[in-house]
Amino acid sequence: MFSLIRQCLKNSTASLLANKVRSFLTMLGIVIGVGAVIIIMAVGAGAQSLILAQVKSLGTNLIGVLPGKAENEGPPASAMGIIITTLTYEDAVALRDKKNAPHLSGVVAYSNGVGTASWGSHTYDTNLSGCTADMMDVEGGEIDKGRFFSEEEEKNLAKVVVLGRTVKNELFGESDAIGQRIKIKKHTFEVIGVMAERGTVAFQDYDDKIFLPIRTMQKLMLGVNHVNMIRAKVDYEENITKAMEEVTVTLRDRHDITDQSGAGDDFTVNSAAQALDMIKTITDALRYFLAAMAALSLLVGGIGIMNIMLVSVTERTREIGLRKAVGATNSNISNQFLIESIAITLIGGIIGIVGGGIISFLISLVARFLGYDWAFSLSLLSVILAVSVSSLVGLVFGLYPARKASQLEPVQALHYE
Amino acid sequence: MSTILIQVKDLKKEYRTDEVVTKVLHGLSFSIAKGEFVAIMGPSGSGKSTLMHILGLLDRATSGTYELDGENVNDLSDDELAGLRNKKIGFVFQAFNLLPRTTVMDNVKLPLVYSEDKSDPEKRAREVLESVGLGHRLNYFTNQISGGEKQRVAIARALVNNPSVVFADEPTGNLDSKSGVQVMEILQKLNDAGNTIILVTHETYTAEHADRIIKIRDGLIFDDSKVVNRRIARDGEILK
Numbered sequence: 102m103f104s105l106i107r108q109c110l111k112n113s114t115a116s117l118l119a120n121k122v123r124s125f126l127t128m129l130g131i132v133i134g135v136g137a138v139i140i141i142m143a144v145g146a147g148a149q150s151l152i153l154a155q156v157k158s159l160g161t162n163l164i165g166v167l168p169g170k171a172e173n174e175g176p177p178a179s180a181m182g183i184i185i186t187t188l189t190y191e192d193a194v195a196l197r198d199k200k201n202a203p204h205l206s207g208v209v210a211y212s213n214g215v216g217t218a219s220w221g222s223h224t225y226d227t228n229l230s231g232c233t234a235d236m237m238d239v240e241g242g243e244i245d246k247g248r249f250f251s252e253e254e255e256k257n258l259a260k261v262v263v264l265g266r267t268v269k270n271e272l273f274g275e276s277d278a279i280g281q282r283i284k285i286k287k288h289t290f291e292v293i294g295v296m297a298e299r300g301t302v303a304f305q306d307y308d309d310k311i312f313l314p315i316r317t318m319q320k321l322m323l324g325v326n327h328v329n330m331i332r333a334k335v336d337y338e339e340n341i342t343k344a345m346e347e348v349t350v351t352l353r354d355r356h357d358i359t360d361q362s363g364a365g366d367d368f369t370v371n372s373a374a375q376a377l378d379m380i381k382t383i384t385d386a387l388r389y390f391l392a393a394m395a396a397l398s399l400l401v402g403g404i405g406i407m408n409i410m411l412v413s414v415t416e417r418t419r420e421i422g423l424r425k426a427v428g429a430t431n432s433n434i435s436n437q438f439l440i441e442s443i444a445i446t447l448i449g450g451i452i453g454i455v456g457g458g459i460i461s462f463l464i465s466l467v468a469r470f471l472g473y474d475w476a477f478s479l480s481l482l483s484v485i486l487a488v489s490v491s492s493l494v495g496l497v498f499g500l501y502p503a504r505k506a507s508q509l510e511p512v513q514a515l516h517y518e
Numbered sequence: 519m520s521t522i523l524i525q526v527k528d529l530k531k532e533y534r535t536d537e538v539v540t541k542v543l544h545g546l547s548f549s550i551a552k553g554e555f556v557a558i559m560g561p562s563g564s565g566k567s568t569l570m571h572i573l574g575l576l577d578r579a580t581s582g583t584y585e586l587d588g589e590n591v592n593d594l595s596d597d598e599l600a601g602l603r604n605k606k607i608g609f610v611f612q613a614f615n616l617l618p619r620t621t622v623m624d625n626v627k628l629p630l631v632y633s634e635d636k637s638d639p640e641k642r643a644r645e646v647l648e649s650v651g652l653g654h655r656l657n658y659f660t661n662q663i664s665g666g667e668k669q670r671v672a673i674a675r676a677l678v679n680n681p682s683v684v685f686a687d688e689p690t691g692n693l694d695s696k697s698g699v700q701v702m703e704i705l706q707k708l709n710d711a712g713n714t715i716i717l718v719t720h721e722t723y724t725a726e727h728a729d730r731i732i733k734i735r736d737g738l739i740f741d742d743s744k745v746v747n748r749r750i751a752r753d754g755e756i757l758k
Contacts (some may be wrong), residue, residue, distance in 0.1 A: 108631045115619045423615040426576060427629040427675070428604020430597045511576045515615065 106440065113441040116413070127409045128449035131494065135453025135487045136460070137395035142483040143461035145388035147468065150476045152384060158302050162338045163239065163373040164193075164345055166331040166352070168208030169281045171369040186327035187367040190315060192355055193331050201351040202345040204454055207238035207334040212318045212325070218272060225271040228310045230284065231318020240332045242307060247279045247294030255314040258321065263294040265310040282319060282427025285311070288321055345370050392483075399490060402449070403498035410442050410502035421506050422514025435507035438486060442499025443492050452485055522588075523714055524550040524573060529582035530566055542568045544737040550716065552682075555709040557728035557745075562598060565566055565737040567687065570718045570748075574647045574685045575599045587682055604632050608676025612688035614668040616660040622647065623656045626674045633679055646674040650704055666697025673704055676742035683714040690724055702727045727751060728735065 168188035193210035196202050212231035217224055234252040237243075250261050262283065269278050278292045290313065299307040316372040319325055348370050349363075357367045378406040414421070421434055429437075458479050468475035531543040542565045550556050554720065560566040572584065575591060584591050591599065608629075609615075614623050623643055630639040647653055650670040655663055669689060676684050683756035686705060690698035706727060709715050711757060717728055725731050726749045733741040 111624070112617075112620075119619050282750075419613075419615060420617055423611075423617070424628070425600065425631075426574070426603060426609050427614075428600050428632040430600040430632070432597075433600075433632055510569045513577070515611065 109437045109440040110444065112437065113444045116417075116441065117445065123409065124445065127405055128445055128452065130405045131446045131449030131491050132456065134396065134399035134402045134452040135450045135491050136390050136457035138487055138490075139457030139479065139483055140461050140464075141391045141395050142388060143458070143477070143479050144464055145384070145391065146478045146480065147461075147475045149381070149384040149388065150478070151468075152380060153377060154474050155302065155304060157374065157381060157393065160241065160334065161373045161375060162335045162341060164333050164335060164341065164348065165371045165373070165376075166196075166333070166348060166369065167369045167371070168177050168327065168329075168488050169202065169369060170363075170366045171371075173320075175486055177256060177439060184327075184329055185367075186325070187356065188328050188331060188392045189326055189342040190319065190328055191480050192352060192368075193315075193328060195351055195355055196333060196348060197233075198333065199234075202333070202344065202347040204340040204347060207235045208331060209233050209236045209239045209333070209468050210315055210328040210331045212315050212323065212328050213321055214318065216285045216311075216322065218268065218285050220272045220281060223272045225268060227265075227271075229270050229318060229322065230310050230312050231315040231322070232312055234316050235441045236312065239332055241302075242299050243297040245297040246277075247292070249294055249312070250314050255316060258317045259314055260288060260290045260317060260321075260457075261293045261314065262290040263296060263312040264292055265296050265306075265312075266298040267306070267474065268309065268311055269295045272459060286322055328399070341374065361437055373416040401495040406442055406445055406495065406503060407498040409445075410438060410499055413441075414438065414502050414506040417506075417512045418509060418517040421509050422511050422517065425511035426515060431507040434509075436508040438456075438503035438506045439499045440503070440509065443495035444493040446495030446498075450488050453491070454487050457487075521552045521570045521585070522549050523552045525583075525585040526573075527583045529569075529572065529584060530564070530580050531572065531577075532580050543572075543579070546734075546737075547582075548732060548738055548739060548742060550683075550713055550714065553709070553712050554730060555706070555715045555717070555728045556640050557719060557725035559719055559725045559732035560729050560740075561720055564734045566718050566720075566734045569734065569758055570685055570687055570716070573601050573716065583709075600632075604629055604679060604724055607682040608679065608681040608684040610669065610672045610676050610684065610686040610689045612691040613704060614692070615666075616668055616671055618660060620660060621656070622652060622658050622660065622663065622671050625671055626658060626678050628675060628698075629679045635679075643674070643678055646677045647671070650674045650679075662697060664697070665693050668691060669697065669701050670704065673701070673708075677708070677713075681713075682702070683716060684708065684717070685716050687718045688720070689717070690719075699751045702749075706751055723749070 117262050145510065166188065168185040171182075176478050193208055196205060197208045210233050214229045214231070215226065215227045217226050231500060234250055234255045237249060244263070245266070247263070249263055250259060256259055264272070264278060272278070272283065273281070278295055279497075281292050283292060296307070298311070301307070333344070333348065335341050345409050351359070353366065356367055358367070424434060461479060465475050465477035526549070526745070527547045529543055529546040530540045530541070546569065558566045558569060568577065572579050572754065575586070579592070591602065594602070609744070613661050617628065626643040626647055627639045630642065644653070644656065647656060650673050652667060652670055652674065655667060658670060663671070689701050689705070693701065702724070705715055715728070717725065720723050726745055728745060730744050730749055731741070732739060
């Protein structure tokens with residue numbers, strides 16, 4: 102049996118080499134299919150790690166509260182841009198109270214908007230982030246110059262702002278901004294601080310922002326009473342569930358919701374860990390879907406192989422007849438052609454893996470060169486999968502030609518012209 | 519009295535295509551002993567090739583019995599027939615039927631690939647190739663050698679499994695006369711060494727190298743007799 106397989110492999114390589122161009126073109130379908138799967142899996146993993154790293158960079162022991170009830174485990178409507186006004190500044194104040202939520206080490210509420218800031222003749226369109234005084238306790242970040250506003254200023258509707266790095270540069274250039282007065286929507290604000298450069302975290306550019314006290318934002322800028330979001334930091338990671346419970350109970354109490362099942366809630370509490378899981382699930386699904394699409398090309402490649410194997414069977418009819426004449430059984434013949442088609446797809450698969458791996462690696466190099474924290478990962482699983490799927494394609498699409506070959510009548514096959 | 523190798527009784531063969539039945543063999547009975555050199559002769563369409571295919575286990579008779587080496591082959595499965603072809607039968611075809619892009623050595627080893635006997639195929643193939651005078655061509659590819667040499671490779675391949683009988687179907691048909699003589703010489707030498715040879719041909723001249731001729735015409739044995747003046751092929755010259 103071993104010498105038979107060796108003989109088959111020898112024959113296969115001989116016949117593959119005899120028709121180099123044809124073999125290559127046949128293989129190309131498999132090469133492209135496997136390569137595409139490998140690239141999508143690897144690039145997908147890189148993109149996923151990038152996304153997850155972005156989310157993680159905020160900290161994983163954060164919980165978020167959004168207005169509106171989540172539907173079927175998905176995000177609440179407020180995440181889709183619909184304005185829901187059920188969450189208020191007072192809710193954030195209540196959560197800040199240790200009696201209500203002992204496991205929270207910091208709470209920040211946001212009321213966001215956009216606006217044009219001007220200093221003298223310089224103007225700049227930017228994001229306005231009305232927030233509570235302990236924003237940095239929750240979100241991190243550092244003051245470069247000056248200071249952040251105090252809880253006192255937050256409550257008193259103080260007209261003070263802290264500028265993100267980009268905003269400071271756009272408005273003031275090299276000159277000192279601290280103590281200067283800027284105008285936003287006809288109101289004059291005093292610049293009391295400038296943030297250190299932070300870059301993009303969780304897809305938010307923290308440098309292209311103006312921070313101002315949330316009450317000031319709500320009353321003077323927007324004329325509203327609700328907040329867009331409350332974010333809280335949990336003291337220790339193992340307390341996340343407890344903290345979420347505390348937040349829920351506090352808010353239900355404040356909103357006069359008696360239904361403890363959660364069906365009547367007008368807010369949604371999420372943890373960053375949950376969000377990470379959800380993002381991972383979504384990106385995984387996306388990756389596998391794309392890989393499945395790419396794998397469709399393997400089907401096309403397989404049909405190409407079947408076609409060529411049928412041609413090969415016809416071309417080698419006399420050879421088949423001879424083999425039968427010298428004692429090959431039907432299964433000897435069909436095994437020979439099966440091994441040949443598997444050899445084509447396996448070699449194609451290996452070329453595809455190597456090629457796809459190289460391309461994914463180059464993509465990761467380019468991404469890193471462009472400044473993304475992009476990890477190159479070629480998972481063993483996808484390699485094993487690619488090898489086995491391509492062999493399977495060879496097996497499945499080789500089956501019919503092999504069967505056809507094995508069932509040739511020796512007499513007819515020998516005298517085939 | 520020598521042992522019977524092939525025994526056929528009332529052998530018939532007909533082909534059916536759609537509703538048309540073509541009768542090729544109308545009932546043949548004869549026997550061939552071990553060590554004979556028999557020529558099956560007849561014009562094209564006589565059924566001699568069909569007879570050879572049935573005797574060579576490449577095809578099955580429609581009715582009648584066929585015993586090879588004392589074994590009734592009528593009821594054997596395809597795989598069993600393949601096994602018998604491998605063990606007991608060697609074929610030499612008019613068109614050589616060598617594998618392209620393959621060395622002389624690998625062509626001769628081919629039957630051993632399907633054989634149960636795994637004792638040093640390399641050595642055995644070299645032996646038979648040397649016996650047909652091709653010891654110097656072992657690693658040549660089949661497209662690098664002459665027609666006569668190709669047919670000698672085919673003979674070596676037929677012999678490599680020590681078959682009970684060698685069938686030669688128009689073995690000189692595609693060769694120039696000098697190569698043809700060499701091939702006949704080898705066949706005769708093999709017969710002298712005790713091998714049973716069955717030669718299928720339409721030429722009287724070639725048939726006369728055998729020691730018995732079975733003439734077939736229209737699916738029936740027309741004549742079955744010993745050759746009186748047997749032709750002997752030697753060193754490229756025909757001696758009476």
